Every structure is written in C-alpha cells, then in structure tokens.
Amino acid sequence: MRYGLDFSGGYYVEAWNVNATAGCVLTASLVWDSEASCSTTSCPRPAFCDCSYDIQGADLDLRLFSGSTMVATSASFDNTYEYFRYTFPSTGSYQLKVYKWWSNVNQTYYAVAWHVQC
Secondary structure (H helix, E strand, O other): OEEOOOEEOOEEOOOEEEEEOOOOEEEEEEEEOOEEEEOOOOOOOHHHOOEEEEEOOEEEEEEEEEOOEEEEEEOOOOOOEEEEEEEOOOOEEEEEEEEEEEEOOOOEEEEEEEEEEO
16 A cells, blocks of 8 residues: 555554454564665666665554554654454454554555454
8 A cells, every 4th residue: 555645643544353252362563664775876877776774664553453542553753564363351342543643755665564463
C-alpha cells in the first residue's frame, strides 16, 4: 500500500479488523520504505554508485485497539518496521491501525501483516 495524505488525526484512514478468541495470540507487523542515500558527485553512472546508508523519511507506529482503547503498540523511532505480539484477554473485535508520528516525505510504500494463532 502507499500512503500520501490519507491520514486523519494522525491515523491512516483504513483500519483492519481482527476477530479474536480469548487466549489466542496476535502477531502483527508493519514495514515501510526508506530512501538510499547515494553519493553521485563523482559517479558517472548513478545506478552503480556507493549507497552507504538509508534515510528514514517517516516514523510510523502500529497500534491495536479494543473499541476506543489502545491495548498494544509498537512505537520505535529508529527503523522502518514495527512488530508486536499480543495475547487476547477476551473474545471480541479489535482493530489494527497505522499512526503517522512524523514524515518528511509526501508518500511511501508500506505493508501491514498479521496472524492469529490459537
């Protein structure tokens, strides 16, 4: 998926429903692109230049909600992924949401994946 201006109140406009059974474990992850920083000042063929590090253009967080209550989150700041495991205390419906803490790019590609193990 790709985000641009699709955030409202910090949250991506789409949320993902997770139907849970008490005692089951949710494993969830979020990843997004960074940009390679390449030195092209002395390189005639930029595709073959030295790209020694990446620039993180956004800080996204992955959050799990039960109703309006956040029950789990992964909110690191120094990488382009988030990950958590959560054991459901009760049966019910939960929502995974992506929160944009900050961004200095207009858009980036990202992916959300999850699995429930009972």
